Amino acid sequence: xxxxxxxxxxxxxxxxxxxxxxxxxxxxxxxxxxxxxxxxxxxxxxxxxxxxxxxxxxxxxxxxxxxxxxxxxxxxxxxxxxxxxxxxxxxxxxxxxxxxxxxxxxxxxxxxxxxxxxxxxxxxxxxxxxxxxxxxxxxxxxxxxxxxxxxxxxxxxxxxxxxxxxxxxxxxxxxxxxxxxxxxxxxxxxxxxxxxxxxxxxxxxxxxxxxxxxxxxxxxxxxxxxxxxxxxxxxxxxxxxxxxxxxxxxxxxxxxxxxxxxxxxxxxxxxxxxxxxxxxxxxxxxxxxxxxxxxxxxxxxxxxxxxxxxxxxxxxxxxxxxxxxxxxxxxxxxxxxxxxxxxxxxxxxxxxxxxxxxxxxxxxxxxxxxxxxxxxxxxxxxxxxxxxxxxxxxxxxx
Amino acid sequence: xxxxxxxxxxxxxxxxxxxxxxxxxxxxxxxxxxxxxxxxxxxxxxxxxxxxxxxxxxxxxxxxxxxxxxxxxxxxxxxxxxxxxxxxxxxxxxxxxxxxxxxxxxxxxxxxxxxxxxxxxxxxxxxxxxxxxxxxxxxxxxxxxxxxxxxxxxxxxxxxxxxxxxxxxxxxxxxxxxxxxxxxxxxxxxxxxxxxxxxxxxxxxxxxxxxxxxxxxxx
Numbered sequence: 151x152x153x154x155x156x157x158x159x160x161x162x163x164x165x166x167x168x169x170x171x172x173x174x175x176x177x178x179x180x181x182x183x184x185x186x187x188x189x190x191x192x193x194x195x196x197x198x199x200x201x202x203x204x205x206x207x208x209x210x211x212x213x214x215x216x217x218x219x220x221x222x223x224x225x226x227x228x229x230x231x232x233x234x235x236x237x238x239x240x241x242x243x244x245x246x247x248x249x250x251x252x253x254x255x256x257x258x259x260x261x262x263x264x265x266x267x268x269x270x271x272x273x274x275x276x277x278x279x280x281x282x283x284x285x286x287x288x289x290x291x292x293x294x295x296x297x298x299x300x301x302x303x304x305x306x307x308x309x310x311x312x313x314x315x316x317x318x319x320x321x322x323x324x325x326x327x328x329x330x331x332x333x334x335x336x337x338x339x340x341x342x343x344x345x346x347x348x349x350x351x352x353x354x355x356x357x358x359x360x361x362x363x364x365x366x367x368x369x370x371x372x373x374x375x376x377x378x379x380x381x382x383x384x385x386x387x388x389x390x391x392x393x394x395x396x397x398x399x400x401x402x403x404x405x406x407x408x409x410x411x412x413x414x415x416x417x418x419x420x421x422x423x424x425x426x427x428x429x430x431x432x433x434x435x436x437x438x439x440x441x442x443x444x445x446x447x448x449x450x451x452x453x454x455x456x457x458x459x460x461x462x463x464x465x466x467x468x469x470x471x472x473x474x475x476x477x478x479x480x481x482x483x484x485x486x487x488x489x490x491x492x493x494x495x496x497x498x499x500x501x502x503x504x505x506x507x508x509x510x511x512x513x514x515x516x517x518x519x520x521x522x523x524x525x526x527x528x529x530x531x532x533x534x535x536x537x538x539x540x541x542x543x544x545x546x547x548x
Numbered sequence: 549x550x551x552x553x554x555x556x557x558x559x560x561x562x563x564x565x566x567x568x569x570x571x572x573x574x575x576x577x578x579x580x581x582x583x584x585x586x587x588x589x590x591x592x593x594x595x596x597x598x599x600x601x602x603x604x605x606x607x608x609x610x611x612x613x614x615x616x617x618x619x620x621x622x623x624x625x626x627x628x629x630x631x632x633x634x635x636x637x638x639x640x641x642x643x644x645x646x647x648x649x650x651x652x653x654x655x656x657x658x659x660x661x662x663x664x665x666x667x668x669x670x671x672x673x674x675x676x677x678x679x680x681x682x683x684x685x686x687x688x689x690x691x692x693x694x695x696x697x698x699x700x701x702x703x704x705x706x707x708x709x710x711x712x713x714x715x716x717x718x719x720x721x722x723x724x725x726x727x728x729x730x731x732x733x734x735x736x737x738x739x740x741x742x743x744x745x746x747x748x749x750x751x752x753x754x755x756x757x758x759x760x761x762x763x764x765x766x767x
Contacts, residue, residue, distance in 0.1 A: 264661070264684050313628055315684070316655065316662035324660035324684055331660075 178472025
């Protein structure tokens with residue numbers, strides 16, 4: 151006669167009530183799914199935000215005085231400036247000892263009747279050919295390169311805008327409203343940042359074409375050894391400008407996100423508690439239904455410890471199974487979660503928002519299995535203390 | 549029984565998730581009507597509904613089919629919007645249960661940017677409407693004028709086969725030669741519009757009309 155291991159007996163017992171076991175596993179899987187996705191989001195969001203900030207190439211941005219949150223959005227999303235500032239500010243900032251480099255920028259927006267359903271906005275970022283490429287040296291080119299002439303009728307297209315407009319190096323582009331032709335001299339690789347959707351033109355060209363002499367922003371790269379806080383205070387003394395440091399931007403965004411995160415973590419905790427109660431209920435019900443079987447096991451020589459081990463193992467199998475399904479689901483749907491979360495948040499960095507790695511998967515499996523061990527204690531103890539004669543007679547045990 | 553229900557539920561959930569993922573992946577490419585409900589009604593005033601089909605050369609025949617289509621066009625496919633995996637969105641238009649026509653748009657490279665040319669066709673593949681959904685050109689106003697699009701009405705792939713998209717000539721001169729360029733200074737955009745119309749008709753013939761017009765192709 152073939153001898154069955156405790157694991158086999160436990161598995162067989164669970165398979166006898168397939169639907170109930172499946173639903174319990176699904177309950178745990180949902181909790182594990184939420185847990186992995188949330189921790190993955192926690193890691194992914196911050197990592198992507200840091201990457202976005204690094205890709206900017208400068209640590210501080212000066213914009214004309216306005217709301218700091220709008221300024222932060224401008225910095226990260228590449229929108230338009232609210233006000234203009236005098237070009238001389240760039241020179242005075244560059245003279246500061248803490249500064250490694252500055253780059254003046256002018257963002258302009260025109261209405262493009264050919265964009266979208268009933269037209270849309272086309273944004274152009276005027277950048278200084280001498281300083282901007284140096285600060286943004288990490289920007290990779292798919293084809294071509296930066297313009298070098300300060301007043302060239304030339305443009306560098308971000309990856310997505312080049313794809314949308316079907317432009318290649320050497321092609322022409324017509325600035326809407328202004329009817330000015332520029333030649334595409336470079337196309338950037340996909341960076342996953344706002345640069346993908348930007349059309350870069352030389353600063354002087356933008357100033358000439360749009361008839362604006364001022365700037366909308368100045369990017370500043372600070373020396374590594376400089377005291378950022380002291381330098382920021384110094385910049386605030388400049389008239390009518392707003393200083394946005396990347397540490398401020400990051401703190402503001404992370405504060406906004408953490409509020410939402412605390413709420414979602416609370417929901418996840420409730421989901422885990424509900425799943426845990428579900429496991430206790432399922433296993434306890436199973437124990438009560440199998441009273442006679444447990445009694446027979448005991449009368450055949452099984453010790454209380456053996457019965458405890460059997461029931462405990464069933465609980466662990468349920469939880470570990472749910473954990474595996476849940477983490478698998480989280481991995482498979484990470485991209486979908488990314489898209490959903492991106493639609494819900496007021497600001498999302500351009501990289502992946504949900505980062506799930508092996509460590510996180512193992513940690514979740516560990517947590518869920520531990521929950522299983524804890525949930526299984528009471529039903530296992532209840533089963534272990536059943537008296538064989540009482541259970542075989544079918545008497546109700548209180 | 550309960551088992552089969554659970555399996556069906558799991559399969560349906562997985563299917564829904566996969567479909568959502570596939571749609572998300574495809575959302576950024578292709579050439580769709582800006583507002584299908586409104587645009588279908590405008591192009592086919594008597595219509596009561598439409599069906600959207602997604603097809604691609606890669607799925608229907610791969611490199612072999614692309615070569616065949618290029619031969620019918622008389623030009624090679626180039627650029628991001630002329631690869632074998634571009635998903636073409638085709639609309640079948642219905643009046644009640646009756647199919648009354650098709651709408652299809654293609655992307656085409658223009659002088660200053662991407663051009664999107666849409667054709668409304670009857671069930672035999674004859675053009676009943678032509679318009680630019682997207683066009684960046686110095687002569688955009690003239691090209692978008694109704695009078696320009698009306699010149700395409702009544703033409704079919706049979707007419708376009710005689711038009712060489714590379715040289716921009718029709719031999720012998722026929723209905724395509726009679727289409728007037730509204731702005732001689734924008735010849736490149738004019739030719740792009742004709743090439744887009746021919747490409748559009750070939751794709752509709754291949755994917756929707758069962759190559760009904762292939763017999764007119766003189767290779």
